Amino acid sequence: MDCQYACPAHTNVPEYLRLIAQGRHDDSYLLNRESNVFPGILGRTCDRPCEPACRRGRVDGKPVAICRLKRVAADLRDDITDRLPVAPAVKNGKRVALVGCGPSSLTVANDLMPLGYDCVILEKLDRSGGLMRVNIPAFRLPASVLDEEIGYVLDMGVDIRYNTPVTSMKALLAEGYDAVYVGSGAPKGKELDIPGRDDPAIADRIHIGIDWLKSVHFGHIEKIESRVLIIGVGNTAMDCCRTSRRVGATDVKVIARRSRPYFKASPWELEDAEEEQVEIVENHVPKRFVIEGGQLKGMEFDVVRWTDQPGGRQKSDVLDTVVIPCDAVILAIGQDNAFPWIERDAGIAFDQWDVPVVDRATHMSSRAGVFFGGDAAFGPANIIWAVEHGHQAAISIHQYCQGLPVTDRPAFGMNLLSAKMGMHSWSYSNDYNPSPRAKMTHEELVKRFSDVAVEVELGFSPEQTAREVQRCLNCDIQTDFTAALCIECDACVDVCPVNCLTITKDGDEADLRGRLSAPAANLSQELYVSGALPQTRRVMVKDEDVCLHCGLCAERCPTAAWDMRKFELEIPYAFAAAGAAAHG
Amino acid sequence: MTSITKPPVRHPGLRRNSIGLTARDYEGAMSTLCAGCGHDSVTAAIIQAAWELALPPHRVAKMSGIGCSSKTTAYFMKQAHGFNSVHGRMPSVASGANAANRELHYIGISGDGDSLSIGLGQLCHAIRRNVNLLYVIENNGVYGLTKGQFSASSDVGSKSKRGEPNVQPPIDPVQLALTLGATFVARSFSGDKAQLVPILKAAFEHTGLALVDVISPCVTFNDHDGSTKSYRYTREHTVELTSVDLVPLRREIGVPGGDEAVVSVTMHDGDVVRFRRTEDGYDPTDREQAIAHVRACQHRGEVATGILFIDESGHDMHEVNGTVAGALAELPFEALCPGSASLAELMAEFR
Ligand SMILES: Cc1cc2nc3c(=O)[nH]c(=O)nc-3n(C[C@H](O)[C@H](O)[C@H](O)COP(=O)(O)OP(=O)(O)OC[C@H]3O[C@@H](n4cnc5c(N)ncnc54)[C@H](O)[C@@H]3O)c2cc1C
Numbered sequence: 001m002d003c004q005y006a007c008p009a010h011t012n013v014p015e016y017l018r019l020i021a022q023g024r025h026d027d028s029y030l031l032n033r034e035s036n037v038f039p040g041i042l043g044r045t046c047d048r049p050c051e052p053a054c055r056r057g058r059v060d061g062k063p064v065a066i067c068r069l070k071r072v073a074a075d076l077r078d079d080i081t082d083r084l085p086v087a088p089a090v091k092n093g094k095r096v097a098l099v100g101c102g103p104s105s106l107t108v109a110n111d112l113m114p115l116g117y118d119c120v121i122l123e124k125l126d127r128s129g130g131l132m133r134v135n136i137p138a139f140r141l142p143a144s145v146l147d148e149e150i151g152y153v154l155d156m157g158v159d160i161r162y163n164t165p166v167t168s169m170k171a172l173l174a175e176g177y178d179a180v181y182v183g184s185g186a187p188k189g190k191e192l193d194i195p196g197r198d199d200p201a202i203a204d205r206i207h208i209g210i211d212w213l214k215s216v217h218f219g220h221i222e223k224i225e226s227r228v229l230i231i232g233v234g235n236t237a238m239d240c241c242r243t244s245r246r247v248g249a250t251d252v253k254v255i256a257r258r259s260r261p262y263f264k265a266s267p268w269e270l271e272d273a274e275e276e277q278v279e280i281v282e283n284h285v286p287k288r289f290v291i292e293g294g295q296l297k298g299m300e301f302d303v304v305r306w307t308d309q310p311g312g313r314q315k316s317d318v319l320d321t322v323v324i325p326c327d328a329v330i331l332a333i334g335q336d337n338a339f340p341w342i343e344r345d346a347g348i349a350f351d352q353w354d355v356p357v358v359d360r361a362t363h364m365s366s367r368a369g370v371f372f373g374g375d376a377a378f379g380p381a382n383i384i385w386a387v388e389h390g391h392q393a394a395i396s397i398h399q400y401c402q403g404l405p406v407t408d409r410p411a412f413g414m415n416l417l418s419a420k421m422g423m424h425s426w427s428y429s430n431d432y433n434p435s436p437r438a439k440m441t442h443e444e445l446v447k448r449f450s451d452v453a454v455e456v457e458l459g460f461s462p463e464q465t466a467r468e469v470q471r472c473l474n475c476d477i478q479t480d481f482t483a484a485l486c487i488e489c490d491a492c493v494d495v496c497p498v499n500c501l502t503i504t505k506d507g508d509e510a511d512l513r514g515r516l517s518a519p520a521a522n523l524s525q526e527l528y529v530s531g532a533l534p535q536t537r538r539v540m541v542k543d544e545d546v547c548l549h550c551g552l553c554a555e556r557c558p559t560a561a562w563d564m565r566k567f568e569l570e571i572p573y574a575f576a577a578a579g580a581a582a583h584g
Numbered sequence: 585m586t587s588i589t590k591p592p593v594r595h596p597g598l599r600r601n602s603i604g605l606t607a608r609d610y611e612g613a614m615s616t617l618c619a620g621c622g623h624d625s626v627t628a629a630i631i632q633a634a635w636e637l638a639l640p641p642h643r644v645a646k647m648s649g650i651g652c653s654s655k656t657t658a659y660f661m662k663q664a665h666g667f668n669s670v671h672g673r674m675p676s677v678a679s680g681a682n683a684a685n686r687e688l689h690y691i692g693i694s695g696d697g698d699s700l701s702i703g704l705g706q707l708c709h710a711i712r713r714n715v716n717l718l719y720v721i722e723n724n725g726v727y728g729l730t731k732g733q734f735s736a737s738s739d740v741g742s743k744s745k746r747g748e749p750n751v752q753p754p755i756d757p758v759q760l761a762l763t764l765g766a767t768f769v770a771r772s773f774s775g776d777k778a779q780l781v782p783i784l785k786a787a788f789e790h791t792g793l794a795l796v797d798v799i800s801p802c803v804t805f806n807d808h809d810g811s812t813k814s815y816r817y818t819r820e821h822t823v824e825l826t827s828v829d830l831v832p833l834r835r836e837i838g839v840p841g842g843d844e845a846v847v848s849v850t851m852h853d854g855d856v857v858r859f860r861r862t863e864d865g866y867d868p869t870d871r872e873q874a875i876a877h878v879r880a881c882q883h884r885g886e887v888a889t890g891i892l893f894i895d896e897s898g899h900d901m902h903e904v905n906g907t908v909a910g911a912l913a914e915l916p917f918e919a920l921c922p923g924s925a926s927l928a929e930l931m932a933e934f935r
Pocket residue numbers: 045046047099100101102103104105122123124125128129130131132135136164165166167183184185186187210213235236237239341373374375376380381382383384386
């Protein structure tokens with residue numbers, strides 16, 4: 001299933017969309033929460049790797065609005081607190097220290113608390129959430145949403161200690177915890193070393209993006225000059241330019257080294273910024289700060305053209321040099337990991353780039369019992385990856401604390417169940433809804449710019465929601481073929497609205513792709529090839545690429561050789577063991 | 585969903601023909617036949633053939649009688665003209681329509697009951713008149729619509745679903761057409777589109793009546809063991825006498841030289857149908873040989889398929905009768921209805 005596979009935490013998308021369609025928002029919320037822990041937060045901010053993968057995008061050009069439908073489930077849920085996991089009265093006697101209170105540490109706590117662990121979160125700041133709170137601006141993610149969902153985790157009885165920076169790993173280890181989890185993020189904004197950067201005269205006009213956003217969040221910064229240049233075109237740049245518009249800037253330009261297809265920011269973020277009258281300038285490489293009479297006048301750039309080079313790299317030719325006038329500059333060109341508080345002789349190996357060596361699967365460092373996750377593990381990523389790291393690290397920590405090898409990981413399970421209910425009747429809505437993707441309504445500009453905390457996206461209306469959930473192609477309802485039953489009547493081949501099926505002589509995949517009912521050009525989508533059919537020894541071939549899961553093949557098959565079956569991925573979580581323990 | 589409809593969405597990579605249509609533009613209403621009915625595959629083959637020939641669907645007239653087979657005209661080319669006539673009477677109605685407007689592409693869909701039982705006389709006379717019509721018999725050996733009684737094409741010894749054998753000898757539409765002087769006679773199988781689609785294309789291009797007998801299993805009443813019109817039996821007993829390689833476009837009249845096995849026949853409008861002989865020495869332009877061969881196959885219990893006979897020198901109904909060139913509907917009123925003086929003149933000729 002493309003969306004579920006693309007989601008780092010493997011959220012069961014079609015199932016939660018169907019639950020929304022049925023008005024079962026609580027169930028949908030809880031199903032989400034099981035894998036992604038923060039549905040309300042992610043329903044507003046997720047990087048949505050699922051959407052580019054969504055099959056609907058290949059059918060009519062636009063994926064299902066998976067992310068914003070998650071928000072619908074979160075917004076419309078009732079009080080679900082009595083259905084949340086709880087920590088057992090009797091603890092298991094193991095203590096785990098978690099450094100930082102960002103999404104990854106919170107996920108570890110979420111998974112371990114129900115097992116009876118004592119989780120101690122040590123947080124430098126006086127508040128929870130990490131970058132989600134202090135960097136993602138409130139107009140994208142209201143504080144109330146953070147409070148509620150972080151509360152669900154902390155309220156299990158997590159020992160949360162604010163204003164507690166960890167300054168020495170060795171000291172922390174000496175405290176005798178059974179395991180240590182480092183979820184301290186990637187807190188250092190990258191520098192831009194070009195002439196003028198170190199001129200003390202303009203120091204107060206040049207900001208590091210993530211620090212600046214944090215200062216705005218804490219109210220240390222309430223204003224910026226009117227003409228602002230943002231250097232860089234990633235997530236941070238997008239939040240910086242939009243925040244600038246809310247704290248006084250009237251002329252904001254985002255400056256990119258490359259052209260649009262190579263931007264790190266997602267297309268929808270660029271759209272949102274442009275809607276707020278931010279100008280995006282491509283192919284400009286920063287050269288120097290222009291300072292006259294001790295004042296920042298602007299920045300000089302090389303205007304370049306990029307050309308493809310053999311070997312996949314690109315090279316730039318300078319076409320021109322320009323000065324863009326400005327009063328302030330925000331540098332948003334990336335983040336680095338920084339671990340000044342981890343002594344290099346604490347038994348944790350660092351690699352040649354001075355970042356800790358961390359196992360991709362187990363999240364354990366070279367020192368047994370010390371785990372890393374979130375941005376701290378492999379550099380800056382996003383919330384949903386931080387969550388997935390948290391789940392995996394929780395499994396490792398649980399293994400480790402039981403004295404089991406962390407490399408022994410519980411297996412994924414799966415279920416396949418017929419969706420047939422009767423004549424023309426399936427356990428899901430198999431009708432294809434031709435509606436175009438729902439468009440999010442936004443708060444009007446004047447109101448937005450009046451206060452950083454005014455949420456921009458207003459959410460989907462009930463009508464939009466009803467249509468949008470039906471755009472889902474139910475990719476978990478798989479077409480299941482039994483070759484022995486087929487009489488080769490062609491009914492399925494003829495009825496398929498999108499020409500997925502072909503009965504033909506067997507061949508290797510490349511050969512088969514050339515002789516199907518419709519071109520099968522998407523090599524990332526498998527061809528399903530059956531065994532030999534009883535009457536002619538030909539094979540049934542299905543190109544999964546744009547299958548609507550409409551079930552017409554199964555409806556028209558006289559022998560039930562085709563069936564629609566619901567696939568369910570059983571994902572192992574550390575907390576799953578709690579059910580057994582609590583009831584056992 | 586309570587009843588099924590085919591959603592309007594299509595494969596994004598679907599090819600378009602020379603008039604800009606995809607094969608899906610040649611579809612009609614959703615079939616209400618039993619799931620797995622051979623007739624639905626014939627419908628799909630007609631859609632494919634019409635698409636490949638880039639027929640403008642609104643210039644097609646679909647004629648039919650009564651039966652599951654006759655219902656299928658509703659399931660393709662929704663833009664086309666259509667006439668769903670009385671049981672067995674499609675040939676007369678098609679003759680009339682064709683007489684009035686010779687400029688449409690006519691396709692008649694019938695069943696073995698419709699054409700070989702109640703409508704046998706109609707079929708024979710349509711063949712004799714040589715109406716310019718693609719005449720498809722969707723032949724399943726039973727009256728499907730009335731729940732599976734043996735039809736006139738049922739083989740002796742073929743068993744009904746309840747186990748009774750048929751005792752009356754069958755009428756073979758192919759042999760009938762050959763003896764009545766049909767100029768295009770073919771047989772195929774609904775389960776073999778690779779063969780059926782090129783045959784239908786050639787038949788569409790033939791001027792005069794093109795009879796295509798398509799074995800089209802009735803999955804509900806005649807697809808059991810003991811039936812001689814089941815999917816399995818047909819697959820096991822089919823002998824392909826000629827295989828139609830391709831029907832080239834109008835400009836490609838050239839025929840490959842040197843290949844002994846290839847026979848080519850130039851159609852009226854310049855198209856060339858190329859055959860590859862699969863049976864030693866079979867010549868699809870020799871009527872006597874065709875009759876003998878098909879009969880011999882029948883005696884051996886084999887079903888002869890392919891384009892079995894073709895004669896492009898024949899004259900269709902309009903040529904024989906020397907009718908006016910265009911469609912009556914397009915004649916100027918004065919020519920269509922020249923007035924009482926002209927009528928009197930004509931009457932005088934007969935006195
Ligand atoms: C401007 C910006 C916008 C973003 N927007 C999005 C978005 O829209 N969607 C998305 O998915 N992701 C977004 N991200 C990325 C996302 O916020 C991070 O990937 C994610 O928060 C990482 O989670 P984490 O748990 O690893 O660490 P963090 O969220 O960084 O949390 C780390 C916590 O550890 C604390 N800490 C650090 N060092 C110590 C120490 N020594 N002792 C004690 N505490 C310490 C910090 O104070 C912080 O609270 C954005 C990032 C930025 C910078």
